[in-house]
Amino acid sequence: MKRRHAALTSLAIAVAPAALAACPVCFQVDESPVTTGVRAAIVVLLGVTVGVLSGFVWFARRLARRDRSS
């Protein structure tokens, strides 16, 4: 299954690289206020998401540690 996924992904990249590129609003266009704004929004949302996910990882590690020590 993993091999099939990898093969299909490689094929897609080889056949249609442009279709897989990021949207033109924030990728390889001239600097515009909207582009800068989208980048700032992505950074903020990524920061929040990474923060929340880090909390979940911390909790999972804590559970594992408690399990080992008991």
Added chain:
Amino acid sequence: MIPYTIEKRPDTGVTNVTLGLWLFLASEVMLFGALFSAYALLRVSAAHWPSGRDTLNLALGSANTLILLSMTAVTWRAAAAGSARGSRGQLALATLVAVFFVGVKTAEYYAEFTRGLRPSTNTFLAMYFTLTGLHALHVIGGIIANLWAITGVTRVGERMTLGRVRALKLYWSFVDVVWMIIFVLMYLS
């Protein structure tokens, strides 16, 4: 009855109340995070962004910051009280202060509407009313939760009430942090 509402679960090391509240807060962080992301998008891409200091009432905003901080301090004291009776009095005081916060916010909204400042006026005000409105809804939700904890003492007993108060302490701390971010983004910049 839901297990481990009073005593801690051996595997997680916290009560189910605390764990549930942390999960709830995680979803709330994502909710406000999406709004702050929208704020970043709109602000950075805007050709002109009004100054919050000039547009909004900084004195009322600062007063509300102090009110909210003192309210959370009282909630922390309520959680530190060893008995449900002791925490009930503190929680009642915190609830009163939270009602005062909503009152000040309502007065601020009224003054802004009177001056013709509405969400449709510009993007800055749209973000301001969205963020502060959602935050005010959380304060109202916290007031309801406080009253629920105060009136539930006789029904659920001492230990469960103290657990609820500890959960409320966490909730109000989160509401505080969100307000501080809103205050800096909207009133101080």
